[in-house]
Amino acid sequence: MAVPRRALVLIDIQQEYVEGPLGIQYPPRDESLARTLQAWDAANQAGIPVVIVQHEYPAGTPVFAEGSDGWQLQPEIRDRASTEAKRVVKNYSSIFAETGLEQWLRDQEIDTVTLAGYMTNNCVLASAAAAEPLGFSVEVLADATGAVHLSNAAGSASAQQVHETLMTLLHSNWAAATTTDAWTKAAVTGEELTPSNLVVSALDGRAAN
Numbered sequence: 544m545a546v547p548r549r550a551l552v553l554i555d556i557q558q559e560y561v562e563g564p565l566g567i568q569y570p571p572r573d574e575s576l577a578r579t580l581q582a583w584d585a586a587n588q589a590g591i592p593v594v595i596v597q598h599e600y601p602a603g604t605p606v607f608a609e610g611s612d613g614w615q616l617q618p619e620i621r622d623r624a625s626t627e628a629k630r631v632v633k634n635y636s637s638i639f640a641e642t643g644l645e646q647w648l649r650d651q652e653i654d655t656v657t658l659a660g661y662m663t664n665n666c667v668l669a670s671a672a673a674a675e676p677l678g679f680s681v682e683v684l685a686d687a688t689g690a691v692h693l694s695n696a697a698g699s700a701s702a703q704q705v706h707e708t709l710m711t712l713l714h715s716n717w718a719a720a721t722t723t724d725a726w727t728k729a730a731v732t733g734e735e736l737t738p739s740n741l742v743v744s745a746l747d748g749r750a751a752n
Contacts, residue, residue, distance in 0.1 A: 546733040547655040547680065550629075550648060551586040552594045552638060553579060553742060554660030554667060556620045557589050559598075559606050559613035559690070567689035569702035571575040576619060578723040579659045580688035583623065585727040594629040595620065596638050596660070645677055657726065659687035659720070659746055665705045671718045681718035684726055685710045691734035715744035 556579065567575065569656050588594050597616060598607045606734050607614050616624065624630070633642050648656065660674045667688050671681045690706035693699060699710070714720040719736040721729075729736050739747075 545735075547722070547735050548651075548653050549586075549655045549657055549730065550592045550651065550653045550655045551582055551595055551659065552571075552596060552644075552670075553583070553620065554596045554638060554658060554670065555575045555598045555662075556595075556617050556660045557597060557607065557613065558615045558617060560661045561617065562589075563613070565606065565662070565691060567702075569684055569706050570689055572689060575659075575661075575687050575689045576617065578684065580619060580623075582657070582659055582684055582687055582723050582726060585723075585730050591654070591657075591729040591730060592629060593627070594631055594638075594644065596623055596633055596644075598699065599632050599634060636666045637678065638666070638670040639673045642699040648679065653679075657682040657684065659684045659723075661689055663688045663690040663709050668709055668713070671713055675717060681740060682715075682726060683710070683713055683718045683720045684723050685720050687723050689728050711744075714738045716741045 559565050561572065576726060583593060591605060595650065599609050599614060600607045602608050602610060604652050629647060630709045631638065631644050633640065639645050658681065660667065667683060671683060690702045691701045693705055710720040716738065719738045721736055
C-alpha cells in the first residue's frame, strides 16, 4: 500500500465564521479551531505542506468583501501564517475552482488532500466532491470543521444534524471522515485512511434502520 502524499488544506478560517449569520455552531468554533491548530502542528512535524484558503468577494458585498473585517483570517490562523504555507484566494465554494490549486498540488506530487475549516455544509462539501474527478483522495477532519443551523423552504436542520449527516455522507463515498487525533497518528506513520463505500454504507444503514 502506497504512503499517501498529503497536503493539509485550511478552508476559509475567517472572521465571518466567528459570529453573525455565519457563526459556526457545531462543533463549537473554539473547539474546531483548536483541532485545526493541532492538525497544523502535526503537519509541520510530518513535513506535510499546509495550504491556507481565503474566500473573497468584491468590496461592498455583504460577506467576505475584500479588505472587510469578515474577510480577515481569524487571528490564530493569521498569526501563524508564514511563507511556508501556500496561500490561495477563492471566489467559489470549491477550493479547486479557478484557484490554480490543482496544478500546485500536482507539482508537489500530492495525491491526498486533508480538509479542515468552514463550512461543512458548503465549501468542505463542495471541495470534497470536486476532488473526485480530479483524482485526489480526500480526508475530512470531522472535529476541525463546522456547520450552522439551516432552515429554508425545503426544511430545517440543526447544525449538529447537518454536520453529522454530511460526515456520514462524505465517508460513504467521497472522503475518509476522521478525527484530528486519528489523522495525526496517520500523518506520523504514513498510514492511509480510507472511507467506506456507498454499497456497504447503504447495507449498514438499512440494517440500522
